[in-house]
Amino acid sequence: MQVVMGIDPGAANLGFGIVRVEGNRMVALDGGVVETLAGVPIERRLERIHAELGKLISRHDPAAMAIEDVFFGKNAQTAMTVGRASGVAMLAAAQAGVECFAYTPQAIKMAVCGSGAAGKKQVQRMVGTLLGLPEPPSPDHAADALAVAICHGGGVGRREALERTG
Numbered sequence: 001m002q003v004v005m006g007i008d009p010g011a012a013n014l015g016f017g018i019v020r021v022e023g024n025r026m027v028a029l030d031g032g033v034v035e036t037l038a039g040v041p042i043e044r045r046l047e048r049i050h051a052e053l054g055k056l057i058s059r060h061d062p063a064a065m066a067i068e069d070v071f072f073g074k075n076a077q078t079a080m081t082v083g084r085a086s087g088v089a090m091l092a093a094a095q096a097g098v099e100c101f102a103y104t105p106q107a108i109k110m111a112v113c114g115s116g117a118a119g120k121k122q123v124q125r126m127v128g129t130l131l132g133l134p135e136p137p138s139p140d141h142a143a144d145a146l147a148v149a150i151c152h153g154g155g156v157g158r159r160e161a162l163e164r165t166g
Contacts, residue, residue, distance in 0.1 A: 001021065003063055004066055004152050004153045005060065006065075006068075006146055007145055008141050008144035008145040009086035010081075011045050013034075013036075013139075014085055016030070017147075026131055026154065028133060029060060031143075031146050042084065049088050053092040065099070066103060066149055068108060070086055103151050111147075111151035112151065120144075127146045
C-alpha cells in the first residue's frame with residue numbers, strides 16, 4: 001500500500017488529491033482546494049499554501065507527492081505565480097521527507113484517459129470512474145490533483161519510488 005498526494009499548483013486555488021494505491025486498486029482518501037484571497041500579498045498566499053499542505057502531509061503521510069508541471073503559456077506572470085506555488089508544495093514535501101515527482105499535463109491525461117488531448121470534463125469523469133466515486137470529483141482543481149495522483153500511482157513514477165524504498 002502506498003499513499004500518493006497529487007498537486008494541481010496555483011496561488012489562488014491549489015488543488016490537492018490524496019489517493020491510496022493497493023496493487024491495481026486506487027481509493028480517494030481526500031481532495032479539495034487550498035484557496036487564497038486576491039489582493040493578499042503573494043508571500044502571505046504562499047505561506048497559507050505551505051501551512052495547509054504541511055497539515056495534509058502530516059495527516060495522510062504520503063510516500064510521494066506528484067505535481068503537475070507548470071505549463072508556460074502566453075501569460076508569463078501567471079506561469080511565474082504557478083511556479084512559486086509548485087515550489088512551496090515541493091518545500092512542504094521536502095520538509096516532511098516526501099519525494100516529489102513532476103508530470104506534464106499530457107502525461108497525466110494519457111494516464112487517466114488514454115489520450116494526451118483529453119478535455120477537463122473527460123478527465124473529471126475518468127477520475128471518478130477510476131476511483132469508484134459516485135460522481136466526478138469537483139471542483140476541477142481537486143479533480144486535476146486526483147488525476148496527478150492517479151498518474152503517479154499507476155505509472156512509472158510509482159514503480160521507481162517502490163524500487164528506491166526496497
